[in-house]
Amino acid sequence: MYAVIQTGGKQYKVAPGDVVKVEKLEAKKGDTVEIKDVFMIADGDKVSVGKPTLASAMVTAEVMGDVKGEKILIFKHRRRKGYRKTNGHRQNYTTLKVKDIKA
Secondary structure (H helix, E strand, O other): OEEEEEEOOEEEEEOOOOEEEEEOOOOOOOOEEEEOOEEEEEEOOEEEEOOOOOOOOEEEEEEEEEEEOOOEEEEEEEOOOOEEEEEEEOOEEEEEEEEEEEO
16 A cells, blocks of 8 residues: 655655655654645555545654755856855755555
8 A cells, every 4th residue: 555645845655664754844753744635545456546635535654853965065156257156055854654544
């Protein structure tokens, strides 16, 4: 059994027991999160697809904690002008462990 959900503007394929790294959520470690933006649920040969979402479907997940992604470096320069600028960024993520998928 698996589901396709949306959180943080991105879509993820999840199954019970999966650990997923999603965009940062305002939840603390150990909290339970309910995701109601479920686009599809597949259980063996039975597939339910929403238009665009399934009304009664829900995915529950436990928050494992917050992590930071790898550093991305941004380097700008103009040739022959002596202009150089370096900037970096690390995106914040929340790690979720999927508990249950309700159709």
